[in-house]
Structure formats: C-alpha cells, structure tokens
Amino acid sequence: MAVLAGQKAVRFLDKGCLMEELLNVPDRPPSSAECKQAPKGCIIWIMRSSFYWLLPLVLILASEAQGQATRRPRPRPRPRPRPRLRPTPSFPQPHEPSEPTDLPPPLPPGPPSVFPDCPRECYCPSDFPSALYCDSRNLRKVPVIPSRIHYLYLQNNFITELPLESFRNASGLRWINLDNNRIRKIDQKVLEKLPSLVFLYMEKNQLEEVPSALPRNLEQLRLSQNQISRIPPGVFSKLENLLLLDLQHNKLSDGVFKPDTFQGLKNLMQLNLANNILRKMPPKVPTAIHQLYLDSNRIETIPSGYFKGFPNLAFIRLNYNKLSDRGLPKNSFNLSNLLVLHLSHNKISNVPAINNRLEHLYLNNNSIEKINGTQICPNDVVAFHDFSSDLENVPHLRYLRLDGNYLKPPIPLDLMMCFRLLQSVVI
Template identity: 55%
Template sequence: MKAGVGFFSALTLFLLMGAVFTQRDRPKKPTRRPGTTKRPFFPRPSGPAQPEPKEPTDFPPVILGPPSMFPDCPKECLCSPSYPNSLNCENRNIRTIPVIPLRTHYLYLQNNYISEVTAEPFLNATEVRWVNLANNRIHRIDKQVFEKVPALLYLYAQRNQLKEVPAGLPTSLEQLRLGKNRISKIPSGAFSKMGNLTLLDLYHNQLSDNDLGQNTFKDLKSLMQLNLAHNALKKMPAGVPHGLIQLFLDKNNIDDVPKDYFKAFTHLAFVRLNRNQLSDKGLPKNVFNVTTLLDLQLSHNQLASVPHFSSHLEHLHLDHNSIESINGTQICPYSIDAVMSDHNLVPSLRYLRLDGNHLSPPIPLDVIMCFRHLHSIVI
C-alpha cells in the first residue's frame, strides 16, 4: 500500500515538473496588441511641394496633374468637374504660366517657381476674376497682362521679388496683396482710377516716406484696409482716404503723429502703430480721441504715459513702453462722479494691456471706478 502511495506521489511530481518546463518553453504572450500597419499620413504642404532649390537651375521636376475630362486643361494643373471655373496649378513646381482656358474664373498659381508674368497665357482668359500668384519668384508682371483680364477683382502676389507696384492695374480690382516683396517704388498713377479697391496690402516691403506722395492714394475712394506695416516709414502716410476702417503701420520708424491727422476720418476703427519710435513728445494730447476708434495698438514704443482716447474705445494695447504710473482720473473721458451717477457715460473700454512697463499691481481704484466694462487688464 505504501509502495502504491509512493508511486502516485512520484507520478504527480513528474507531471508538475513537466508543466513547469512546458511553461518555460512556451513563447510569452505579447503584453501589447501589435499595431496594425497603417498608410502613412503626409499633410499637404503649405509651401512648395519639395524643398526650396539652392540654385536658380536646381529646380525640382514639374508635377503633372491627373487626367482631366476637360480637353483644354493644362497638363500641369488640376481641373475638377465640381469646379469647372477653377484652374488649380499650385504646388506643381512650374516655371512658366500655362495657357489659361477661357472658362477660368479662379486661377491658383501659388507656391511655384514662376519668375515673370507675361500676357501670352492670358490671351483667352478674359473672364478671370481671381489670380493667386503668391510665393513664387516673380520679379516682373507685364502691363499687358491686365489688358487681357479687364474684370479682375482679386490679385494676390505676396512673397515674390517685385521691386515696384505693377503698372496698368485694372480699375475693377477690389483686393491687391503685395506683401513680402522688395517694393521700394510706387509709380505715379499706379492706383489711378481704382475706385473699387477695398484692400491694399503692402506689408513687409522697402517703402520710405519719399515713395508715398500726397496723391499716391488719392483715387482709392472705397479703400477700407491699408497695410503699410514693416516698411521704412518715418512719418504717417499722407493722403490716406478718409473712409478707411483699418490702418496698419506696425514696425516702421514713425516718431510723430500730426495733431489733426485723424480728424477727417469718418469710419476709422482699427489703428496699429506697434513697434515704432513714438514717445509722449510725438503724440498731441487728443490725437487719438476719435469717436469711431474701437481698437488702438501702441505696443513696443517709448510712451511714458497713457494717451487720451475716446469713451468708445474698446481695446487699448500699451504693453512694452515706459509707463511708470496710471491715473484713472486723468485718462477717464468723463469725471469719475459723472460716470458713477450716469451709467450711459461709462466708457466702453473692455481690454487694457499694460505689461512690459514699469507698473506694479494693484490697479488704481479710480481706473476701476471709471472703466467699469473692463473684462481684462494685463499688467
């Protein structure tokens, strides 16, 4: 009987040892589920499809468009049946503009290596309304181009190599974007009879005071936005249309604003003069006391005090100046007592930025008592 018990005990021990060795030899289960193989995602580039060539002759190959149902579709472009009036030739590494079909209203040529714009491709493109030439290498646009597209409304030619504003612009034009070029000249009459233009963007060029005459903007009766930021201006531009709504003059060398500069403006709502050379000496007391003004930006200047402004102003940027104190009684458009007794007199200021000055919290009580609509104060 004892022998039988010993036999079964030995058998049990043998089976347990076999199970242990079997566990050791068995491959371990992965602790994580292996990822499935996915097709890599390549975001559509915002610039050229391939790296910018280092040399003028080092161009990447032209990228051909897909087959098209339109027989007049250039081989380098995309002609979508869903948008028969659009010709999409952006990001194709093309050097010259292909022949534009008659049916084209919207022409996209941005992000290529085009060096000049001639009239030949536009011979039949008389219906074009929108041309985007941004981010090329354009140094010349022939005057005759605009004779072929007399009803052009939008011309975008920013980020190129133009040295002057193109001549012969059509009178139909509503928006003209020429930012980030090398423009240092505006030919006389460049904006002649352009009464439909609402937006003129000359940001980041090389314009000086001598390039902006009294009559440069004379004919721009419908102009609403003028962007002359990041140029070499030392004075406020002359002859700016008085119907303007937005005036951007950031990053120039302006140190003075004439006393009555804004007096005749009827709709001016946004003024940006950040990063100039403005000091208290260059700002007459009430120069910004304009009833239509809603947003005033004077950041990164040399101001030592808060300028006077209208009770209608809603946003005031004064950060990174040399302001050492702020007095609510002095800058309040009305007396504190009047504001406290009549809710209709409470100024509209909602946002005030004062960081980067020589100020320390707390905000003076008279500032809070006057500007009771303030939602945010940065100090």
Template identity: 40%
Template sequence: MYVGGIFTLYPQHIPDVDCPLECDCPSNYPTAMYCHSRNLQHVPYVPSHIKYVYLQRNQITGIQDGVFDNATNLVWVVLSHNHLNSDKIGRDVFTKLRNLDRLFLDHNELTRVPLNLPNSITDLRLSHNKISNIQLKSLEGMANLTTLHLQANDIEDAGGVFKGLKSLTMLDMRENRLSKVPVLPERLQQLYLEFNNIESVPAGIFTMSPELQFARLAHNKLTDKGLPPHVFNVSMLVELDLSFNKLEKIPVISRNLENLYLQANKIKEFSLSSFCSTVDMTNFSRLRMLRLDANEISAKDIPAEAAYCLRLVASIDV
C-alpha cells in the same frame, strides 16, 4: 475614396481638352485651372472659359503681355510664392481683365506695384516682396479696392498714394520702413502699421478716416513729443495698439475705445484724465481691455476713482 475609415472627396481629374498639360481642370470645377506647385517657369495658356487660375508655388519669374488676353473673364489670379521680377512683367499684362476681383502677387521679388491694374480689383496682395516705393499712378483709379496687403516690404514713405482709394477699408503695412503714418483714405476701417520706424503721428490724421475702428502701431518709435494732443480721441476707434513704443504718458483716448494696448512703453504715471475728463453715472469710458504691463508704474499708482471711470474694465494689467 475610402481611406482608413474616412471618406475623402477629390476633384474628378477628367482631362479637359482645352486644358494645358501641366495643369488640372477638373470637370466638377469647370471654371478653375489648378497649376500650383508644378515647378512651372512660365504662365501656361489659359482657356477662355477659365475664371480662377492657381499658379502659386512655382518658379515663374515673369509674365509677358498677352498671356491672359484669351481669358478676359478671369476673376481670381493667384501667383503667390513665385520669383516674379518687376522688370519681367509686361506693362499691359492685366489690362484686359476687367472682371478681375482678386490678384495675389505676395511672396515674390517685386520692386514696384505693377502698372495698369484693372479698377475691378477688390483684393490686392503684394506682401513679402521688395517694394521700396509706390508710384502715385500705380494705384490710380482703383475705386473698388477694399483690401491692400503691403506688409513685409521696404517702403519708407507712402505719401498720399492711398488717399484716392475711395473703397479701401483695410490697409496692412506691417514690417516696412515707414517713418510716418501715410495719408489715409476716407473709408478706412483697419490700419496695421506694426514693426516700422514711426516716430510721430500727424495731427488730425485719423479724423480724415471717420470710420477707422482698428489702429495698430505697436513696435514703432513713438514718443510723447510725436503725438499731438487728442490725436487718438476719435469716436469710431474701437481698438488701439501702441505697445512696444517709447511713450511716457497715456495719450487721451475717446470714451468709445474698447481695447487699449500700452504694454512695454516707458509710462511713469496713471493719468485718469486720459480716459475721462469728468465722471458721472452716464459719462464714463467704454474701455474693456487695458494693458499697462512692462511700464514704470504699478497697481498702487492707479487711483481709486479709476473704478468709476473705467467701470467696464475687468482688470488692468500692470
């Protein structure tokens, strides 16, 4: 179509004889079914050849057992921005979807993680719901799960529910009610825990995840008392965000850390030993970004020797 000097390509909406009337199954995307933003109140019939079903932004409150049984080849199921209620989701709704890769259930009204999810899922999105508790069995056996989105829920304690997720590399639990860091899986690389109520970090918690590169704990209630010595001194960590907490000292970090955010704490002194125990030509911090603004120190509190230890830092924000 030629509109205002711009060619715009639209899927050819040639009706599929096997496509539900309330959806579109374009011929040039033969395995996709588009049912988004249709004011639907239920999941329509899904033909057997469909692999990608888009049901976001509707009024769906429940999913009955058997609704996907004819479409066992589904790879993506997108149910974001509906009104899904945990009590209205059948126990075995997703059981037969053994090829399911991505399941989007974010922005709904779920109070728990659905049971019997296929272990083929790699990307599970449950953010912006009302989940307060995660049962251990709800994620049991999900050996292929790599990314888990749980931000903006009401979770107070996750315990060891993630420990068995052997492929999990990204865990997002921002904007919950956590009072402590959950037990982390071994292969985790990215951890997002901002905007919680975390007051302390257990000793050795990050050594359990030797591949962890990004840890973000901004906007919590961390104090010096809640941080064991060297808890952040882990070699693979590249970025550490501890801003907007209640720290009075700079914690000891690994020499390999590149980005450290400590703004808006109560830090009263600049401790060079937090970055370098000794300084020589080959033994110095890899830090490139250091933010210390909105604390109780100023530029005059930074010793001249910092230039030798922090030789890769372009400037220090104070």
C-alpha cells in the same frame, strides 16, 4: 633497458650508421640468449620495432619545426584610406533656375480631367469647372488658361515673369493667386486685359515696384513680402473699387509717398504699410479708411489732427515704432469711432486720451510709471458718475494691457471706477 637502448641509439646516430643497422636486423624477435651474446642486435631490433610507430610523428614534428623556422610573419594589413566624398551640389544644373528651399515638393499630376482643355500640368475639378489648380507644380511659366476659368491658383511655383500672353485666353478671370513665386517682371498691359479681375495675390515674390495698369474692378491687391521700393505715379488713380491694399514687408520709405499717391482710392478700407522703413505718417491717406497698419516702422511723431479726417477709422496699429509723448499731440487718438488702438513697444510715458467707445487699448512695453484713472477717463465722462441710468455714456473699454512698463499692482481704484466694463487688465 629502454634507457640503454636510447643512449646507444644516440651513439649510432652520431656515427651516421643508424639507418643501415636498422635495415639489416632480422624480422623475428631475438631470444634471451641471443640478447646476452649480442646486445647490440637486440637493441637495434627494439628500435626498429618502434621506428614504424614513431616515424610519422617525427616527420610531422620536423615539418612543423621547419615551417616555423622559414615562415615569415604575416604583415598586418594596412587600413585602406577612405575615399573622399565629393560634396553633393545643393544647386541644380546651370540651365535650371535655383529653386527656393521653403517650397513643398511638386504634387503628382491629378487624375485625368473630364475637360479636354485642362492643361496637363494642372488639375480641373469636375465639381468646380470655373477653377484651375496649378499650385505647387514646379512651373516656370503660366500655362495656357482655358477661357472658362474664373479662379486661377498658381502659388508655390517658380514663375519669374508675366509676359503679355500670360492670360491671353482668360479674360474672364476674377481671382488669381500668384503667391510664393519668383516674379520680378510684369508686362505693363498683361493685367489691364483682365477687366473682371477682383482679387490679385502676389505675396512673396521679387517685385521692385507696384504693377502698372491694374484692372479697374480690383477690390483686393496683396503685394506683401516683395522688394517694392517704388510706386509709379497714378498707379492707383483708377482703382475706385479697391477695398484692401497690402504693402507690408517691403522697402517703402517716406520719399515714395507723394500727396497724390493714394489719389483715386475713394473706397479703400484697409491699408497695410507695416514692416517698412517709414519715419513719418504717410500723407493723404484715403478718408474712407477703416483699418490702418503701420507696425514695425521708425515713426517718431504724428502730426496734430492727423486722424481727424478719418471719420470711419476704427482700428490703428502703431506697435514697434519710436513714438514718445513729445511726438503725440493731445487728443491724437480721441476719435469718435476708434475701437482698437495698438501702441505697444514704443517710448510713451503717459496714457494718451481716448474716447468712450474704445474697447481695446494696448500700451504694453512702454515707459509708463504711473496711471491716473481720473485723468485718462474720457473727457465727457465723470469718473465716479452713476452710470446705472446712463449706460450709453459708459466707457466701453474692455481690454487693457499695461505690462512691460514701470507699474506695479494693485490696479488703481479710480481706473476701475471709470471703466466699469473692463474684463481684463494686464499690469
């Protein structure tokens, strides 16, 4: 019966009168006799009874169908372009000098000082009243130095010059450390007004020449790792007390050194000219010298008898040069007081003659193919002599480096017989 009712409902729907028939159907259910006499009314009543239950569902389905027909597909959001990041400048503002990247960050101000004259940007320790610590403070100039200060620490700053008034109130300074700054210009008289200055450290700056008018009492002058290519005439003439002169890692050439360059350095004990561009041995080195550093230059020859005028010379470094047998006269290093000799990384083919007091000999990374203990044994020593009763004449050599040559183990027996005190031999 439900199928029949559905078919007739469709037919009524096609004729457009379904709603009118549904509204005119009586509220009471028809009897069986009435359904037989008027099946149409019975069918319509059944449809009206189910109409109230199906109407919400029909409306929901209709709205969904209409929405799907009219709904536009949602556009896929386009990815937003990433904003271009402007590169952060690695340099400060134009009014500030660019700062080296190898410096540590500036230290915060120290605790309040018990000294009223202590500069605000520095630190004055109460247990060391004669010292002033202004290191790593990002300073552009030298602060006002109290007159009580003897030891001044100004390393690791951005100081570019030393004008005349730099140490105006501190004539009693004995120690100044200006390492790792940017000093390029020094007033000619600024250091002359420091008569008590003994130690002056100015390594890792931008100096192009040795400062003039240095204090007479200066004992140590350290100027390594600058851009020094000039030594003014007579700059060392009054430095009779200077003991150490360090000029390594600069741009010094042979033409810089005149016969009178070192005139006045009567007590100089240590001279460091390593890592420059020298091709010759410097002339007229002070005779009181104890230690001579000439590593990493371009020296090819040593004049005959060059070291004879240095009776106290005990330490020589000539590593990383261009020395060969032709450039080494016989007995060049046969010096009575020589204790340590560095000749590594050259072009030497034969072991040079040495004295019996030498303790350390470095000949590694040369062109030595063979070694004869009898030949290199000091001239006044017999290789197989019994030294048990003559220990004073025993060769003192204790350390010998021969690696990086064309030698192969074992160590020659005559070498061991001559140098009885050898503790280490590297081949």
